Amino acid sequence: MSNDIRIKNGLTINLKGAPENIVKKAPFPKSVSLNPYDFHSITPKMLVKVGDKVKRGDAVFFSKNNPEIKFCSPVSGKILDIARGAKRRILEIVINCDAKQQAVKHKISDFSNFSGDEIKENMLKSGCWPFLKQRPYDIIANPNDVPKAIFVSALNTAPISADLEIILNEQKEEFKTGISLLKKLTNGDLNICLEKNHNSFINNIEGVKVHHINDLHPAGNVGVQIHHIDPVNSGERVWVVGAEDVALIGKFFITGEYNPTRTIAVSGPPVKYPQYYKTIAGSSLSEIIQDAGIDSSEDLRYINGDVLTGRSVEKDNYLGFYNNTFSVLREGNQYRMFGWIPFVNNSVPSKYKTSFSWLFPKKKYDLDTNLNGEERAFVVTGEMEEVFPMDIFPMQLLKECMAGNIEKMENLGIYEVAPEDFALIDYSSSSKIEAQKIIREGLDLMISEVG
Amino acid sequence: MNIRQILDTIKKPFAKGEKFEKFAPAVNAFDTFLFVPNHTTKHGAHIRDAVDLKRTMITVIIALLPALIYGIYNTGFQYLSQLDSDFTTLEAILHGSYKIVPMIAVSYIVGLTIEFAFAIFRGHEVNEGYLVTGLLIPMIMPVDIPLWMVGLSVAFAVLIGKEAFGGTGMNILNPALTARAFAFFAYPTYMSGNKVWVSEASNIDGVSGETILGMLAAGETNIPFDVPQMFYGAIPGSIAETSTLMVLIGAAVLIYTGVGSWRIMLGSVIGAAATGFLFNLWGANELMSFNWFNHLIVGGFAFGVVFMATDPVSAAQTTKGKWIYGILVGLFCILIRVFNPAYPEGVMLAILLMNVFAPTIDHYVIEANIKKRLSRKTNLNVA
Numbered sequence: 001m002s003n004d005i006r007i008k009n010g011l012t013i014n015l016k017g018a019p020e021n022i023v024k025k026a027p028f029p030k031s032v033s034l035n036p037y038d039f040h041s042i043t044p045k046m047l048v049k050v051g052d053k054v055k056r057g058d059a060v061f062f063s064k065n066n067p068e069i070k071f072c073s074p075v076s077g078k079i080l081d082i083a084r085g086a087k088r089r090i091l092e093i094v095i096n097c098d099a100k101q102q103a104v105k106h107k108i109s110d111f112s113n114f115s116g117d118e119i120k121e122n123m124l125k126s127g128c129w130p131f132l133k134q135r136p137y138d139i140i141a142n143p144n145d146v147p148k149a150i151f152v153s154a155l156n157t158a159p160i161s162a163d164l165e166i167i168l169n170e171q172k173e174e175f176k177t178g179i180s181l182l183k184k185l186t187n188g189d190l191n192i193c194l195e196k197n198h199n200s201f202i203n204n205i206e207g208v209k210v211h212h213i214n215d216l217h218p219a220g221n222v223g224v225q226i227h228h229i230d231p232v233n234s235g236e237r238v239w240v241v242g243a244e245d246v247a248l249i250g251k252f253f254i255t256g257e258y259n260p261t262r263t264i265a266v267s268g269p270p271v272k273y274p275q276y277y278k279t280i281a282g283s284s285l286s287e288i289i290q291d292a293g294i295d296s297s298e299d300l301r302y303i304n305g306d307v308l309t310g311r312s313v314e315k316d317n318y319l320g321f322y323n324n325t326f327s328v329l330r331e332g333n334q335y336r337m338f339g340w341i342p343f344v345n346n347s348v349p350s351k352y353k354t355s356f357s358w359l360f361p362k363k364k365y366d367l368d369t370n371l372n373g374e375e376r377a378f379v380v381t382g383e384m385e386e387v388f389p390m391d392i393f394p395m396q397l398l399k400e401c402m403a404g405n406i407e408k409m410e411n412l413g414i415y416e417v418a419p420e421d422f423a424l425i426d427y428s429s430s431s432k433i434e435a436q437k438i439i440r441e442g443l444d445l446m447i448s449e450v451g
Numbered sequence: 452m453n454i455r456q457i458l459d460t461i462k463k464p465f466a467k468g469e470k471f472e473k474f475a476p477a478v479n480a481f482d483t484f485l486f487v488p489n490h491t492t493k494h495g496a497h498i499r500d501a502v503d504l505k506r507t508m509i510t511v512i513i514a515l516l517p518a519l520i521y522g523i524y525n526t527g528f529q530y531l532s533q534l535d536s537d538f539t540t541l542e543a544i545l546h547g548s549y550k551i552v553p554m555i556a557v558s559y560i561v562g563l564t565i566e567f568a569f570a571i572f573r574g575h576e577v578n579e580g581y582l583v584t585g586l587l588i589p590m591i592m593p594v595d596i597p598l599w600m601v602g603l604s605v606a607f608a609v610l611i612g613k614e615a616f617g618g619t620g621m622n623i624l625n626p627a628l629t630a631r632a633f634a635f636f637a638y639p640t641y642m643s644g645n646k647v648w649v650s651e652a653s654n655i656d657g658v659s660g661e662t663i664l665g666m667l668a669a670g671e672t673n674i675p676f677d678v679p680q681m682f683y684g685a686i687p688g689s690i691a692e693t694s695t696l697m698v699l700i701g702a703a704v705l706i707y708t709g710v711g712s713w714r715i716m717l718g719s720v721i722g723a724a725a726t727g728f729l730f731n732l733w734g735a736n737e738l739m740s741f742n743w744f745n746h747l748i749v750g751g752f753a754f755g756v757v758f759m760a761t762d763p764v765s766a767a768q769t770t771k772g773k774w775i776y777g778i779l780v781g782l783f784c785i786l787i788r789v790f791n792p793a794y795p796e797g798v799m800l801a802i803l804l805m806n807v808f809a810p811t812i813d814h815y816v817i818e819a820n821i822k823k824r825l826s827r828k829t830n831l832n833v834a
Binding site: 013015159231233234235301303307308309310312327329331332333334335336337338339340341342345348349350351352353354355357367368369370371372373374376377378379380381382383385391392393395396411412413419422423424426427428429430431432434435436437 | 454455483484485486487488489490491492493494495496497498499500501502503504505506507509510513576578579580618619620621707708709710712763764766768769770773817820821823824825827828
């Protein structure tokens with residue numbers, strides 16, 4: 001079954017450094033990390049100490065609020081460091097990799113006949129559960145919920161982000177297995193969104209709803225897809241799974257081993273060889289940075305994720321748990337004389353036609369991280385709606401989030417949005433509003449007040 | 452030493468923790484006019500659009516320039532042509548500049564002083580909104596208004612119209628129109644009547660200074676101007692409002708760059724044209740039977756709709772709301788013109804009235820969205 005969705009409001013940002021269709025095997029990392037930042041709203045409870053030996057698949061910590069959710073080591077090795085911040089909050093767990101890798105082997109037989117509960121149980125104990133995220137709130141799913149539907153977005157529309165088709169083509173069987181298992185976790189539909197007019201093996205998967213959407217960003221955001229297919233009402237839960245994560249779940253059930261490999265698109269204007277690397281979630285970045293020909297002596301911004309929603313990291317840090325894209329940008333910490341005058345500095349494109357960039361719709365830009373202005377009060381109206389393809393008033397919702405008005409936030413659709421849906425508002429706002437941050441804080445308020 | 456280094460040296464005593472820290476917003480305002488600052492993204496999206504409020508506001512000023520330049524010329528033209536003497540375009544422009552440049556200077560000096568003071572007092576950066584407001588205020592005044600009245604109106608508009616509500620982005624009424632309304636009600640003899648709309652009309656007997664709408668309101672049927680004159684603006688009126696052609700050039704800039712809302716502009720034109728057309732059918736007085744199309748090109752309608760009604764802060768903020776707001780601005784403008792002999796021009800009051808109602812319009816538009824969201828849930832429960 002196939003349905004078409006067409007969104008009109010959005011924005012294409014043409015950047016240099018899109019990844020080429022080359023998938024390379026990255027050198028095995030010397031160390032990997034688990035970063036609780038990736039698991040928003042989870043309070044980690046450690047199961048290991050510095051110096052402990054772990055095998056791949058051994059639990060490293062669990063969630064304080066949901067002890068059955070375990071977070072497992074992606075490699076076998078020795079716990080090198082548990083970095084803590086203020087109030088002993090855990091910032092990062094670093095694991096030194098062994099030369100000889102060993103894995104915890106789970107006994108799984110005949111999983112095709114598993115019930116939903118058996119699937120859940122195996123996912124929880126193996127460390128696969130964190131692949132399941134929920135809407136509202138954009139956090140890891142609660143195993144006690146039964147979602148009204150599950151969504152998988154099989155297209156990325158963010159600028160110079162990973163092409164999920166390239167990633168999935170190498171793990172078709174695993175993906176299909178993952179889908180057949182996830183289907184049993186919901187009483188509703190399992191929805192997969194694909195790029196329009198794309199011939200993919202996903203079209204032939206049975207028992208799921210396949211939707212096609214045009215590739216104007218943010219069409220790839222699963223929140224946008226949910227909004228147009230089966231919107232979240234208050235009190236409802238919808239689960240979302242990343243496309244490669246579906247394959248990882250499938251792989252676990254096939255092999256009985258937790259093995260969070262990641263195909264990472266390394267992209268961005270300063271990247272000499274923008275391409276894909278097969279590595280492990282949480283790998284150290286230095287090997288990849290070197291291999292992709294990034295001159296790390298330059299003043300660069302390294303981003304776990306795409307340039308709109310990712311998290312900034314240092315070059316000696318680690319990949320994130322979920323991201324399929326690792327982006328690099330030049331830091332824009334230079335002054336530009338009279339750069340605010342319209343049609344000056346046309347190397348910086350503008351959604352408003354105040355830069356000659358609109359004359360060259362195909363031109364690719366080398367954008368840096370300059371804010372191109374200063375933060376101001378909300379003034380221009382209507383600009384947010386132009387990049388926000390949902391039937392929600394984004395500016396009004398942002399204002400209510402800033403005011404912390406829970407009832408209004410609920411009425412205006414806070415349950416349907418995630419910070420990433422506001423990324424283009426961040427980008428295009430003439431008042432330089434930090435919309436993603438405001439929405440994240442609004443969602444956190446809802447978690448603590450409503451749950 | 453290059454300019455950047457000189458600036459950095461000047462800014463040193465204003466840095467955080469230094470002696471003049473409190474005055475940093477004032478220095479930053481000048482600095483950021485020379486240079487786009489070196490700030491990089493800290494949260495959220497790592498890349499940003501080239502547009503910022505400075506660029507948005509400057510775009511509006513660029514859009515205003517044709518009307519301003521023509522206004523300066525027309526001020527001289529209206530005056531000199533009534534004196535029956537030969538004159539050149541340059542002379543007309545010089546006379547206009549002699550009258551108008553001091554008004555602009557007063558408006559900017561008074562307004563920016565208050566803005567800077569509030570920025571320092573409140574500890575935020577100076578907002579760019581006044582760049583537009585400060586130019587708009589002289590452009591919508593009669594040419595002979597004394598400079599101190601301009602200054603006082605500006606002070607009223609910025610203090611009561613804007614800062615009292617919390618500053619840029621929070622005001623309910625358009626600040627420029629607030630200034631004009633203040634002058635209009637405080638000094639009516641300088642703001643209305645048949646002596647103020649042409650330079651020196653109140654001092655020299657030979658010069659008549661009545662607007663077309665004023666003549667119509669007085670029941671005159673012989674309008675000494677034809678339609679092309681009304682359109683390109685060789686008629687008496689507030690300084691920059693007369694030329695519909697120049698306003699349309701400005702409108703094109705605003706719509707083209709995406710800075711001004713075409714929905715409000717188009718909505719107003721539809722509202723005014725429809726109302727004007729209906730009154731044409733009725734035709735009970737001179738203003739009613741004044742052709743609906745002429746209603747659109749005389750007086751301040753075009754200028755008000757393009758540059759004042761579209762002020763994003765005081766206009767309706769939702770897409771649907773903008774249409775409703777625009778149509779009502781047009782409707783009320785003609786309504787006030789036709790029914791109120793004391794105010795032959797209605798666009799100022801129509802926009803201010805709709806400024807007040809814009810939040811209400813938005814409220815109902817948003818309520819409809821909320822209802823839809825709630826009904827989605829109840830429908831589900833029933834099913």
